Amino acid sequence: AQTASRPVGVLFGLELTLNPFTFHPSYRAIRDRPLSERVAALRDPGFVARLRSEDQEAATRAVGLLPTSNWDNVFCLADEPDYEPLREDAIGAIAARTGRDPYEIAREHLLTREGRGMLYVPFLNYADYSLDAAYAMLSQPGVVPGLSDGGAHVGMICDGSFPTTNLVHWTRDRSRGPKFALERMIKAQCRDTAETVGLCDRGIVAPGYRADLNVIAYDRLKLKSPQVVHDLPAGGRRLIQRAECYSATIVGGAITYRDGEWTGALPGRLLRGPAASPAR
Numbered sequence: 299a300q301t302a303s304r305p306v307g308v309l310f311g312l313e314l315t316l317n318p319f320t321f322h323p324s325y326r327a328i329r330d331r332p333l334s335e336r337v338a339a340l341r342d343p344g345f346v347a348r349l350r351s352e353d354q355e356a357a358t359r360a361v362g363l364l365p366t367s368n369w370d371n372v373f374c375l376a377d378e379p380d381y382e383p384l385r386e387d388a389i390g391a392i393a394a395r396t397g398r399d400p401y402e403i404a405r406e407h408l409l410t411r412e413g414r415g416m417l418y419v420p421f422l423n424y425a426d427y428s429l430d431a432a433y434a435m436l437s438q439p440g441v442v443p444g445l446s447d448g449g450a451h452v453g454m455i456c457d458g459s460f461p462t463t464n465l466v467h468w469t470r471d472r473s474r475g476p477k478f479a480l481e482r483m484i485k486a487q488c489r490d491t492a493e494t495v496g497l498c499d500r501g502i503v504a505p506g507y508r509a510d511l512n513v514i515a516y517d518r519l520k521l522k523s524p525q526v527v528h529d530l531p532a533g534g535r536r537l538i539q540r541a542e543c544y545s546a547t548i549v550g551g552a553i554t555y556r557d558g559e560w561t562g563a564l565p566g567r568l569l570r571g572p573a574a575s576p577a578r
């Protein structure tokens with residue numbers, strides 16, 4: 299079996315596909331303007347008042363995953379994301395505790411980092427605001443961590459950082475329940491995952507096996523918040539997520555990244571099927 303080791307979540311922001319004001323007519327009128335102009339508009343009390351007067355109309359167009367449908371499941375994503383957030387950290391809980399408008403809390407966060415703040419809505423693998431169920435599944439010997447997704451929603455979802463989360467959260471930083479030994483998690487997402495998909499020539503360090511390695515400053519390893527880049531054809535947008543303290547990434551014996559920077563090496567090749575274990 300395969301299970302996601304953290305919530306699968308949707309991201310909302312002014313640079314992204316959707317945000318809490320996407321279906322408000324006043325926002326739709328400016329949605330194609332540069333980010334700086336939209337930020338200025340959302341800092342204007344008069345514009346915000348017009349948006350709020352359109353709440354009823356926007357609600358009739360909104361999709362079910364929009365944060366406005368359930369503020370109790372919406373979180374402000376920090377520069378160092380927390381993928382096991384507490385119920386009391388949800389925007390709905392903060393609004394109830396402080397007597398503030400959840401829209402206002404969301405707007406303030408979206409305007410941080412010059413309009414690049416993001417909201418996080420976990421919608422899979424996060425029952426009861428806890429990853430205890432994920433821990434129970436990951437503890438089983440027949441389960442590997444992972445996520446089978448083609449990655450189509452590049453303006454809403456950014457889950458490619460699962461492997462780093464597995465190391466940072468599950469072996470070092472988790473405070474709300476049990477953790478895993480570092481050795482167990484490395485085996486789970488290296489050798490066990492490789493064997494699961496039939497790639498038996500990798501996943502361990504031994505003579506004859508493929509030299510795919512990461513050199514990591516484990517004690518300082520840190521996952522950063524997702525960010526938007528425009529590097530697809532025709533300037534298309536996508537989300538990426540960086541991490542600090544990967545000292546080197548080695549693919550087939552060639553160093554491809556050094557301290558997070560690409561070296562120019564392209565040693566990869568297309569895999570057309572299973573790979574047998576090297577002959578002893």
